Amino acid sequence: MDVRTEAGTEVGTTVRTAVRTEDDGAAVTFEAAGVQLLRYVYPGDPEPAESPKPYIHPLRTLAGDVVTAYRPHDHRWHKGLQLTASYLSGENFWGGGSYVRELGRYADVDNHGSIRHDAFEAVGDGRVDERLSWLSRAGEPWLTERRRITAAVLGDDVWELVWSTELTALRGEPLRFGSPTTQGRPLAGYSGLVWRGPRSFTDGEVIGPDGGGEELMGRPGPWLAFCGVHDEVDRSSTVVMESPEAGSGPRTHWFVRSSTYPVLNPSWAFHEEFALARGEQLTRRYRITVADGAWDAARITDHLERHPF
Secondary structure: OOEEEEEOOEEOOEEOOOEEEEEOOOEEEEEEOOEEEEEEEOOOOOOHHHOOOOEEEEEEOOOOOEOOOEOOOOOOOOEOEEEEOOEEOOEEOOOOOEEEOOOOEEEOOOOEOEEEEEEEEEEEOOEEEEEEEEEOOOOOEEEEEEEEEEEEEOOOOEEEEEEEEEEEEOOOOOEEEEOOOOOOOOOOOOOEEEEEOOHHHOOOEEEEOOEEOHHHOOOOOOEEEEEEEOOOOOOEEEEEEEOOOOOOOOOOEEEEEOOOOOEEEEEOOOOOOEEEOOOOEEEEEEEEEEEEOOOOHHHHHHHHHHOOO
């Protein structure tokens, strides 16, 4: 399939630059202003232990700088920007080892689920609408998902990506969503939409609306930002993630690291498990702002106020 579209929209007095969308049968690319903003790889990667699923990589600024990492040597299952569940009724849809409470450590367990692309309902106008299935290790469909990813350019140095998801439980017994922290591992509550930054962003600056740094781990909040420096070029970039308290499901708490590797994740199951019975839905809507340069808290706040989500 080869779908190519181009669209520009006007919001108030701001004209948004056209975003061109193309599906080559293996990935959907979004381009604007001569830059490939993102590549959405929907077949996923085939390695079972990495929990195959669609992901976005590379994710770029309007200056063309890459702000995601792919299969870093420390965690091969970290792939750009992807929706995951680190613990789902005893199975691992995230990849890598699973934290086993009885052992008190991570272990290699043959329990990796996968997320399968089923079909696109729409590709174009800076948008992808998709249907997916979450499959257990045994191939049993546990969840269906409807996903929408959109991109819009907001200025010469900033654009935004919105990721919306609606998960519907299919399993006869309730599905339990958790994380390594709910299984006993402190400060490892990752689950949900996860951004892994490039290695050069290690020790970058974490910025929140009420402070900064890794002490924001496990705390709630409407947004969190990460500012890092690129190798090879004399530039910095800022990534802002938002997860407003809307839709269904539990409250968001942030999983964030900088000193070991750069990661942001508005976790849906950091401290406590939650369950979805058959037919029940979990909905989430996230926004990722990708900006050229090192933005401080004041500039981030001003931008978010001028572009409400």
